[in-house]
Structure formats: C-alpha cells, structure tokens
Amino acid sequence: MKVAVITRHAVTNYGSLLQAIATQQVINNLGHSCEIIDYIREDESYYQHEKTILKRKENWSNSFLKRVLYLLIRQPESIAAGKKFENAQKKYLRLTARYTTAEELLENPPIADVYMTGSDQVWGPVEDGTYDDSYCLSFTEKKKIAYAASFGHTEMTPELGKYYKKWLSKYKYIAVREESACKILNGLCISAEQVLDPTLLLDAGYWNQYLKPINHKKYVLVYQLHNDKKLSDYAEKIAKAKKIPLIRVSTSFHQVIRAGKFVWCPEIGEFLSYIKNAECMITDSFHGTAFAILFNTPFVEVLPNNNTGTRNVSILKLTGLSNRIMRTDQDMEKAMNSIDFSYANDVLKRERIRSLQILKKMIEI
Secondary structure (H helix, E strand, O other): OEEEEEOOOOOOOHHHHHHHHHHHHHHHHOOOEEEEEEEOOHHHOOOOHHHHHHOOOHHHHOOHHHHHHHHHHHHHHHHHHHHHHHHHHHHHOOEEEEEOOHHHHHHOOOOOOEEEEOOEOOOOOOOOOOOOHHHHOOOOOOOEEEEEEOOOOOOOOHHHHHHHHHHHOOOOEEEEOOHHHHHHHHHOOOOOEEOOOHHHHOOHHHHHHHOOOOOOOOOEEEEOOOOOHHHHHHHHHHHHHHOOOEEEEEOOHHHHHOOOEEEEOOOHHHHHHHHHOOOEEEEOOHHHHHHHHHOOOOEEEOOOOOOOOHHHHHHHHHOOOHHHEOOOOOOOHHHHOOOOOHHHHHHHHHHHHHHHHHHHHHHHO
C-alpha cells in the first residue's frame, strides 16, 4: 500500500522532525510505502514564520519600531535554523512535491492508497491562530486514517466541536496520542484509540544508529521549548549541586542568554547523543521526555507554563514516571536520584506491540 502522510514535519523543532522520521520508518517496516506530504504554508515557511508570529504578539506588534526590532532579533536565527532543518528533512524524509496552499492540495493531491494524518499537534491551530482543514485530509475522499494525532492545546468550543465533527467523522480509523484527545473525540461521538507517539514505536537500538560524537563527558542537559525562568533556574541549581557543567541545546539563538553552555541547533544525531549521555536532563518538551525514557536517561519534567502539558502528563502516567514532574523549584531530590526504568521499559515494549497492531490494521483493513 502507498501511504501519504500529512503532519507538522517542517516545524523547526526536533520532535516534529523525529516523529516524521519515525512514522515513515514504521510504515516502511510494516511492508508499505510511505511519503510525507510536503505541505508548508507560505506563512509558515522559515522566511515568513516570525512575521506570522509577530502579528499575534500584541506587545511587539503595536508599534513600527518594536516590529522592526523583533524581526531584527528573531528572523535571522529563524531562517538559519530553518535552512538546517530543511536539509535534514531532505536527508531523512521521502517527500512529495511541495504544496504551499490548501488549494494546491485539493487540485492535485499526491497519489496514494491511504491518506493518513500523522502525529504531533496536527489538529491544533496553525501559526496564524486559524485551523487548517488540510490536516483533516479535506483534499481527498479516499481512505483516511489518523495515527497518534494530537489537538495540542486546543480548547474545545462548540464552534470547534462542529469543525472537528465535520472533518473527523470522515475518517475510517482514528488513533490519538493523548488520553485527553480520546475524551474530546468520544464527546463528539467519534471512536478513537490511544497509541504511542511514533518515536516510541522504535526502540533505543534503532535510534542509536543516528548518534554522533559530542565533546562533553559529565553534564546536566537542559532542553527548553517555553519561556519559563523557573526551568532555567532549576537546571542551574541541579548542575551546581552535581558539580558538573550545564549544557543547553536549542534551535533558538536567543536562549544564549539563559543558564548553561549554549549549543545552537545541533544535527539530529548530536541532539540525540546529548540526551542519551546526560547525567540528568531538565525539560519541558514532550519529545525530550520521550527520548529520555527511551534512552533511560534520568530526567526531571518541568511542565510547560501554558496549557500544552497534557501530552507530557500522558506519557509520564503511562510509563509510571509521574513522580518525575517538578512540583517546586526547591525539589532537588528528584534530579539527584537515579530512576528505575524497568517498569517503563516493560510498558513501552507492550504498548509498542499493541500500537503497531493498530497501525497495521488501520492501513490494511
């Protein structure tokens, strides 16, 4: 079967790229052919991304000088990181022709036997705050499925409920990543199963092949997506308590002013090596957490300071690691103690088999 997958593969974010790589690999492992639909809206291209975000930042968009300053600070790093990630997408993903508008997809969709909405926050708002039904496969009437899809931080209003009911009722099978997503869909009278994120469908042995050498020995790693000072302060305290360096990995160059030796936009293999070899990782990232669990790397979870933390909570609950959530910045004990990953490893092994069976059924039946 030829499977065409639409997902958020082109975001300048390690999790977005890694989940796309994993989805492609797993479908290929099942004996099918996978293509990632190279759909990148013009307003989300790395050349326009910061301009799109700026429109929604009231504190920065309310004067000409502030807008110019914001773009001078943020746009060069966004373009530079975007180019690096674009090269990685071309290297690791089998991509269709480029689509930049929903109209292009509708007029000339990629040819496939099965169309699939992939994982990550595909059903949440896009960068301009609107909802793009292309991620609900509105451009085709052929077989539609979803694997490990997520609503992200969507607040379910009656209007959004009608939107999702309209488009998701047309899917033959739906599997979602979070327990909260199952509840949303059940509330819309749409059946759904909960499955593992695609990155977790492949074990550490698979991901080890991507690892690249890094020039650091003992260190605490901070991988931070959200602007939360308490995470940086906490990571700095842990590094001092352990008497080892603090390394900060990010695609955002403005994080250079935060605590830790800054490593900007490392290649995928280096990024994974930083996680695997850390004495402890402090993170607010779902995929950072997922790979810490995969590699059995000690970690502390600082839940995002917005309403996107359900995905983090979900994987920690599943693997019996909810006690890794930082409750107070004075809670040093979590980072100083080792973790027994035996239960988490057993759960992932079992859930990996179950989730793969669900994906195989969705594609083939």
